[in-house]
Amino acid sequence: MRIACPHCGSRDAQEFTYRGDAAPRRPSADAPAEAMFDYVYLRDNPAGPLRELWRHSAGCHAWLVVTRDTRTHAISDVQAARPARKGAAA
Template identity: 65%
Template sequence: MRIDCPHCGVRDRREFYYQGAALARPAPDAGEAAWDDYLHLRDNPAGETRELWQHEGGCGAWLVVTRNTVSHVISGVVLAADDKGSRA
């Protein structure tokens, strides 16, 4: 699998560190149930997901990668700081 880093270009996925699903944090006062879900519960979908990756072996940038978990086809990569998409 190859990931197209916005700073470094296309690189092998071994340069990147997978951090998990790209989720929005609950508000500090969201309540115990919301924080419990955020910290401990994760979906395991077959299909398109939004994931957080770090280009650890390169520029160090944090990326939101949109990837199909069945085919491993990557349909989008954006810097996490520039990500304007919905996080679910």
């Protein structure tokens, strides 16, 4: 599988570290313990397109949001997890 890093170009997936579904949000500090348990341990395992977090750990170290079909591993989109800072070098 190849991932098209927006900074480095197309690279082998071995250069990246998978971090999971990009959708879950950490519960607030005052949320009940059950909410934290659900956040940490209970995840859906959908078949089809899924937005995931990946880190280009052997390259530019950027965090990416990769849209990947979990059935075929086909990647349909790759974006930086956050927009570049104004005035930052590309």
